[in-house]
Amino acid sequence: MAPVRKSRLPLLALIALCILPGLSVFASLPWLKQQSDGTIYLLTGLAAVLTIAASLALAILHDRKLDEWERSNSRFSSFWGDAVGTSLVALLLAVPPGRDWIVSVVSSWSGTPDAGSKVIIIAVVFGFIATVMARAVCMTAFSLGWSFWKLRTPRGAA
Amino acid sequence: MKNRIRVLRAERRWSQAELAERVGVSRNSINSIENGHFDPSLTLAFAIADAFDSRIEDIFERDPPAPGS
Numbered sequence: 001m002a003p004v005r006k007s008r009l010p011l012l013a014l015i016a017l018c019i020l021p022g023l024s025v026f027a028s029l030p031w032l033k034q035q036s037d038g039t040i041y042l043l044t045g046l047a048a049v050l051t052i053a054a055s056l057a058l059a060i061l062h063d064r065k066l067d068e069w070e071r072s073n074s075r076f077s078s079f080w081g082d083a084v085g086t087s088l089v090a091l092l093l094a095v096p097p098g099r100d101w102i103v104s105v106v107s108s109w110s111g112t113p114d115a116g117s118k119v120i121i122i123a124v125v126f127g128f129i130a131t132v133m134a135r136a137v138c139m140t141a142f143s144l145g146w147s148f149w150k151l152r153t154p155r156g157a158a
Numbered sequence: 159m160k161n162r163i164r165v166l167r168a169e170r171r172w173s174q175a176e177l178a179e180r181v182g183v184s185r186n187s188i189n190s191i192e193n194g195h196f197d198p199s200l201t202l203a204f205a206i207a208d209a210f211d212s213r214i215e216d217i218f219e220r221d222p223p224a225p226g227s
Contacts, residue, residue, distance in 0.1 A: 067182070067183040067184050067187050067202075068183070068187070068198070068199050068202060069183065069184060069186055069187035069190055069191075069196055070184060070186070070187070072196065
C-alpha cells in the first residue's frame with residue numbers, strides 16, 4: 001500500500017496566519033494612525049486574535065507529532081525556561097539599570113520622550129503581574145481539568 | 159535502567175535510525191534509551207520488544223534498589 005502523503009498546505013497557511021497579521025499591522029502603522037480609535041482597536045484586535053488562534057493550532061499540531069522523549073524534553077525546558085525567564089524579568093524590573101533601560105525603550109518606541117518613568121514602570125510591572133497571574137490561573141484550571149479527565153470512571157464500569 | 163538494545167541492534171545490523179523508524183519514535187529517543195539516560199514508557203518498551211521479537215524482560219533490566227530503600 002502506498003503511503004498517504006499529507007499536504008503541507010494547512011501547516012504553511014497556519015504559519016502565514018501567525019506572521020502576516022502582525023506584519024500587516026506594522027506595515028500599515030502610518031495609515032492606522034490616521035484612523036479612528038474604534039477602527040484601530042478593531043483591526044489590531046482582529047490581527048491579535050488571528051495570530052493567537054493560528055499559534056494555538058500550530059502548537060496542537062506540533063504536540064501531536066512529538067514522541068515521549070521529545071515531550072519530556074519539552075516539559076523540562078518549559079518548566080525551567082518559565083522559571084528562569086520569569087525570574088529574569090523580575091530581576092530586570094528590580095534593578096535600576098534594568099528599569100532605566102525599559103523606560104528608554106518604551107519612550108523611544110512610543111515617540112514620547114517626556115513620558116513619566118514611574119508610569120512606564122508601573123504599567124510594565126502590572127503587565128508582568130497580569131501575565132504571571134493569568135499563567136498561574138490557567139495552569140491550575142488545566143491541571144484540575146486534566147486530573148478530572150484522567151480520574152474519570154472507565155467506560156462500561158458499573 | 160540497563161538494556162540490551164545496542165547488542166540486539168548490532169546482531170541485526172540496525173542503525174539507531176532504523177530501529178527508531180520501526181518503533182515510530184525519533185533517533186534521539188533510541189539514543190537516549192540505549193545509553194540509559196531515559197526510561198521508556200511501557201508502550202514504547204513493548205514496541206521496542208516487538209521490533210526485536212523479544213520480551214520486555216529480555217531487553218530491559220531493572221536497576222538494583224538503592225541501599226537503605
